[in-house]
Amino acid sequence: MTPLRKESMAIGKTLESSASESEVNGSDDDDFDDDDVPDLASEGDQPVSGVKRKSHESNNVAGAKKRKTGDGKGVPSADELIFLKETENLFQSNVFRLQITELLNESRPKKSYTRHFDEWFQRFKTFADNLEDSKEHEINNLKWLKKQGIHIPIFLPDNKAGSFKFSKPIRVLTGGPFARGASVGSPMTVHVTMVMPRTMFKKSDKFDLLYLAKRALYLSHVAIYLKQSDLIVPGTDIKFVALNGDALKPCLVLRPNQKTAKALEVIVSAVPQAGFFKLTQFTPEKSNITTADEVDCTPHYNSSICEDLVLEENEKTLQDAFGTNQNLKDAAILIAVWLKQRSLSEGYGSFNADIVCHYLAHMMKTRRLNLSMSSNQILRAFWLDLSKSDWTVDGPSMATDTVDKVLPSKEDFHKSYDVVFVDVTGYHNLTFRLTKSSFLKVKRESAHALNLLNKADTNSFQAIFLQNTPFLHQYDNVLCFHDAEVVSRAILSSAPRQLSVDFCLQNVPIFVRIVEKLLTKGLGDRLSLVGIGYPTDPRWDLSDSPTSYQLNGTLMIGLKLNPDNALSVIDKGPSSNTPEGDEFRQFWGEKCQLRRFKDGSISESVIWADNLTPIGKRRQIVQRIVAFLLSSKIGVEESSYSFVGFQLSRLNELHYAHKRSPEESCIALHKTFTRFSQDLHDLTLPLEIVSVHCISAAYRFTDPFPPTKSHFLENLDVCDVQGHSQVLRKDGDNLIPPYAPTVDLVVQMSISGKWPEDPKACRRLVAAFYLEIAKAFNKNHLTTQVTTDYVIVLKEGFMFRIFLAYSKQIGNLKKQINTQGLKQYRDTEESIAAEKKFINLPKLTGALYGLSQFYLAFGPTCVLAKRWISSHLFHETHFPSIAVELLVAYMFLTSQSTEIAMQPLSMFLRFLKMMSSTNWHVEPVIVNFNDTIDKETCAGIEKFFNTNRETLPPLFIATPYDTTGVLWTKKAPSIPVLVRLAKLASASLRQCEETLPLPGGESSSILMKVFTTPMSPFHAVIRLDKRVVTRRYQAIGFDGKMPMKKLRTSMGKISVHGFDPVSKYVTLLEENYSDMALFFYNPYGGDEIGVLLKPQYLTGTNIKVSTFDGRKPETADDGNAILKPSLECLVEGFKILGADLVEEIIVNSTGAQFL
Amino acid sequence: MGKPQFKQVKKKKSTVRVEPVDSEVLPECEGYKIMRLKAFKDSPTVHFVLAKEHSVRDKCHRKPENRTIFLRSLPPFVTEESIRNAFSQFGTVVDVFFHSSPSSSLPPTNSSLFFEDVPPVKGFKVAYLVFEKEEQANRAILAPSDVPLVLFSEKPPSTLNHWIDEYNGKATLDLDALRSEVDSYMADYDQSQRSAEMSKKEEEEEDADGWVTVTKKSGIPRKESVHNKIIKRQNNKLQKTQLVNFYRFQIRESKMNHLTKLKEKFEEDKKRIAQLKESRKFKPF
Secondary structure, eight states: OOHHHHHHHHHHHHHOHHHHHHHHHHHHHHGGGOOOHHHHHHHHOGGGHHHHHHHHHHHHHHHHHHHHHTTSOSSOOHHHHHHHHHHHHHSSOHHHHHHHHHHHHHHSOOHHHHHHHHHHHHHHHHHHHTOOOOOEEETTOOHHHHHTTOOOSSOOOSSOOOEEEOOOOSEEEEEHHHHTTOOOSSSEEEEEEEEEOGGGOOGGGGSTTHHHHHHHHHHHHHHHHHHHSTTSOTTOOOEEEEGGGOTTSEEEEEOOOSTTTTTEEEEEEEEEOTTSSOGGGGSTTOOOOOSOTTOOOOHHHHHHHHHHHTHHHHHHHHHHHHTTOHHHHHHHHHHHHHHHHTTOSSSTTOOOHHHHHHHHHHHHHTTSSOTTOOHHHHHHHHHHHHHHOOTTTSOOBOOOOOSSOOOOOHHHHHHHOSSOOBOTTSSOBTTTTOOHHHHHHHHHHHHHHHHHHHHOOTTHHIIIIIOOOOHHHHSSEEEEEOOHHHHHHHHHHHOOHHHHHHTTTOHHHHHHHHHHHHHHHHHGGGEEEEEEEOOOOOEEETTSOOOSSSOOSOEEEEEEEOTTTTTOSEEEEEETTSHHHHHHHHHHGGGEEEEEOTTSOEEEEEEOSOTTOOHHHHHTHHHHHHHHHHHHHSOOOGGGEEEETOTTGGGGSOTTSTTOOHHHHHHHHHHHHHHHHHHHHHOOOSSOEEEEEEOSGGGGTOOSSOOOSEEETHHHHHEEEETTEEEEOOSSSSOOOOOOOOEEEEEEEOOOTTSOSOHHHHHHHHHHHHHHHHHHHHHTTOEEEEOSSOEEEEETTEEEEEEEEOTTHHHHHHEEEOTTSOEEEOOOHHHHHHHIIIIIHHHHHHHHHHHHHHOTTHHHHHHHHHHHHHHTTOOTTTSOHHHHHHHHHHHHHSOOSSOOOSSHHHHHHHHHHHHHHOOTTTOOEEOOGGGOSOHHHHHHHHHHHHHTGGGSOSSOEEBTTBTTSOTTTSSOOOHHHHHHHHHHHHHHHHHHHHHTTOOSSHHHHHHGGGGOOOSTTSSEEEEEOGGGOTTGGGSTTOOOOOOEEEOOSSSOOBOOOSOOHHHHHHHHHHHHHTTTEEEEEOTTTOOEEEEEEOHHHHSOEESOSTTOTTEEEEEOTTSOEEEEEOHHHHHHHHHHHTTTTEEEEEEOTTOOOOO | OOOOHHHHHHHHHHHHHHHHHHHSOOOOBTTBEEEEEESSTTOOOOEEEEEEEOOOSSOOTTSOGGGEEEEEEEOTTOOHHHHHHHHGGGSOEEEEEEESSOOSSOOOOOOOSSOOOSOOOOSSEEEEEEESSHHHHHHHHHSOTTSOEEOOSSOOOOHHHHHHHHHHHHHTOOHHHHHHHHHHHHHHHHHHHHHHHHHHHHHHSOOTTSOOOOOOOOSOOOBHHHHHHHHHHHHHHHHHTSOOSOSHHHHHHHHHHHHHHHHHHHHHHHHHHHHHHHTTTTOOO
16 A cells, blocks of 8 residues: 555544545545555455454554554554454464465456457457358368368367357357466466357267367367457457367467457357256267277267367356455465476366366365365465365365266276365266376375475465476476377377377377376386376467377476485396286387296396496486387387486496496595594594594585596506605606596694694694504504695595694684783684684584485585586685585585485476575575474574675574585675576576487587586686696586506505695685786686686776786876876786696687676 | 787876886875886886885884885885895995895794794785895885886796695605704704793792792683683572472473574574565565
8 A cells, every 4th residue: 555545544543534445445445556555454354344343443542552553663553453363363474374465466366357358249249240141051061161261179089070150159258267267378368268159069970079179170160260350459369279289179379469468368159058958968988989999988078079068167166256256366376376387287187277166166166175265275285185185086066966877987987097085076087188187197296285384484376386397307307209190100000099099190199198108107106196297288370280189399398206216227127937927028028028036036127237236326227127118019110219317427437437427426435434433543642533524525425426436547657756655757748637526625633732723733733643544554554645734545445635733723813902902803814714624514414414315306416506607717715615515415405496306417407497486685595404493593693694684694594503604605606697697597407408309419519508508607717727737627518537546555655746836836826916907717627717806806096006016107188197007017917837738828809797 | 018909008008108207207105216127127016115214113123213114015026136136236235135014033943944934924025124234225125116127037937847846845855954953953842842831830939038939729721611611600590599380480481482482583584584585585487
């Protein structure tokens, strides 16, 4: 409500109460879309409408008070109190309620739309009324139609005996969700239905598509006149559309009104007058197709006719149920939004708004909903009900049994259809188009939505209603079919006659049913769900032949795997010499083997890989099974479709080394670490070791290139040996060995009071401890290397780098003595760094390791995310890798619109989506491991975030171990980095989503483009000498092999480790030129460094000492001397600092465009 | 120099504009003289630095005022050797001290063979050049600024080789030497600690004039946390003496406060929604 109106209200109240009341109530209706929350609430919720008036009356008394308190402070007024109370009872929280209100405001059809449509509908009615009867035409002679430039929108039956004579509709109806005020989407669709007079039909029209042909002709005839009328927006065309993807029931689609051209779309269909065809003739067990005698029932054909017959009655039922119940309408809108975000309400066999409305009406009827429920409660009840019921076994029914009518039994329905929901007449199955899996998917999504609702954290609302989840993001693997030819060939070869006849040759539904059945059977318990992504409803011009029978667009079949079984290498079947065993053998053919198992049983089984296969390869077993099934059972070869899921798996392999993947190395590391940690504990040292923690990313399974047991053979050629260590050689050409990482450990010593207070002295003491540790390990015949900062121990090929932590360290670094002589502890740069390394990182490593064990996809997703970010040249300085891991962890832990997938690719797509669409300025990241942070603390963190936003880092990440949220991201990433990443992410996501469904093997190589970045955003590019890039083998384009060999277990030589001149050089540049420029490079084998000058450096200044660094004096246009930035000075500096490293430096002549 | 054509173009442009400045005497900058440096003899790039006679209030005998010149805005790659090289034409350079900012004292040095207690100076830096004789320093400061001084007479030192040496040194430490250095350092440290303690104790004893220094020894450590704890305890005591929710007006007030809080929370939530709305969060499609 505008302040002005509030003002006038208050004045009105004090003047004359009765007059003001009427004014208030009058104005209320106009204010439907306004933002004033208390008013809206009473508008939205019927039960309180009684209270509404009362509250306004009490307003009269409290009018003055309300004005005073309207500014958000002080005691709430009466109706605010009522509102708060209501929120408490009917909704979860303020925020949730407000969010629902906002969403509804955005989604409800606007008042003006209804007005415009009503006006158009009146004109349409007159138009329909003025249509003239036509001559009688033979159905097999359609010249009259062709003359008008219209092609009949369905395929005619072979025996086209019959005649068509148009007569004007006896009635025109509006229906569908729009009429009930529960339509969503843009454009919104409005259904207009013409009722065809019974005189047009004969009883025999129910056979062999004759009725459907007449219906199509009827619409075509109307289209002739509609084309010439002023009922469509000039410049737009009327088209045929296969509504719900059903080719048998084409409709007309048009844009009704200039003003709503973009927002509204009218769908015109036709139904026969009620009472002419008997409903009993369309029960599922009857056959109405006479041309195929061998088929004894045609349930789907029957249903598609029956749907028209019962339409009027069903509309009436819904109209009765919805009527004026605004909450029910709101709930229907919310559910429609929810379904649409998951694309569950599109295509043939979708769970569309009609089914939702019917089910809501059904729940009303069975008293599971009542009139006083808020939209939120209805939602909850709806999801609860859906997640508990199974329509594939025991579907609901709206029909009431009466004595004089014998309705078909539910069993009959279940025999003929996958999913059953009987309408109010008792003859029609509302869900006849649904397949089993489409219902199971909706059921599962309901359970998930309910979960999110119960979780009720800040993101759950977003996850349920606002996040659009494309099909590719929802499943582990997706099969994409494009080629209509492939589909129709598969159907010709392997579709049962029954299906082809029943679906009257509609390719898509038949194909879906075959494939769904095949995959469900073949994948068995590897699979938890199949999902179907139908192409959008086909539309075609009036003059074209229908495109709806063939596949038109992309058909996607998603596989949601069962993480427990999907990776198993063997499918154990029934034992042999049983009927089941024979059937199993027949199904799998040559793949089937007889195997003896450990428990002694001998069974038929299929072996897909041996036991030593790495996890990365095991993930791909599913692909092999699917390929086998499709090619052997329905003759679809792998080249004719695209299998989405492993296009990026190359990045999750150590492709330069034979048969290794990062995961295997990490597992090996864990095993060695356990033994090594025991070794450490067993040492006899002056001070006992209390704990040993690993802080390397490999321990968390998130390192793209983890340390391995084996070492590069190349080292032997290019390194010298001195004592127990390999050392670098200075002469020669190809001399720097490849980069080898270490495993970093943090070792905590027991508490002792003897540590000195001086950090310098402590460093010496720690070094002395390193010497002791090395000595002790040498006794155990392990090779060691001591430096002043750490000691390296070689155990089973891994180089463990040990850092000692002692009790007083952080305290010593923090200690200050203030002016009053009081000892204080304050954070310093060094103390924070030490605390991070010795306290926070070990904790976080533990938590992330746990996550990687719980979610199989976590590690590989982190790897992809890290490689993506680093391939766009954001290294540690710009985006700490631990922050990447935390963001991925956040994605796994926070409310997600759909369940977590187990294949990394779809999780990576979701990561890109998160990076591109999240506004980090308003959204705090709270990584809640194991739900350790309770709701109050969470709310506290959010409040802290909101009140201190300006002082907090651009990316705020709180964890249970650091609720301040600044620890990991205080210095980076900066806002420009986040903005650039968001742009890159949306471009990458678009590229992925376009490329992934492409058939054949190319998509993988095209996708690698997502991992390359242009060098144009930078002012200068430093090209490095390839020789010094010791991590060159980690680059994405690297194809060669790097032979590796295991070391002898004891007393091997310690390889050259951690020697990375590129990162050293970048650090050097950053340390020296941090005031002038930023440096960007790809740590994984990048050989170019991008230089971006800072804006404050690029501006010219007066000649001052403070700004003289790196600038040159020049005469400005006005003759005064000023300081100008001097890129050539910097460039020469880079060259001299990088002597022997830099090949050349290229200055970008066009200027940088970073953002 | 790099080969790209653009560099050449830019060069031309800058020569056109800078030429008049080149021939003139360069402007002064807050009392500093602007000097030209070149990395190599044939390098086209000129680096500008500031120079001045060294004169400060706090004296340091290693930086004698009349013989020392003060340079600032030196590029990061300038080494001690190169700066000696550049200024040797004016006379013998005795000492070069680098700092990250002007300082009258001497830069701290690393005394240990193994431990780097003082990190090297990073970024653009300042330097103090001490000449052998006064007139050499004068000559240096009065030299015409249009001829750039050349820093490196040959190739600059290889960074890669430096790092290789560093790595090899680390990988093959002389452990015995390290041990003995640590031992001696710790012995010295203990010694100094002990003597500090002794001197403290001595203070407490009667001095020559018969005075005794008395320090308060309450047994409570002088720490901020302890201090805070004491204050907190006092506050708690004070609160216990007050009656809460006893009088009717207090009860009424607390109820009111509760309601106000409820409303405040609501307003906060509303604000958050408005914020979300701003970022067009509620457009579902």
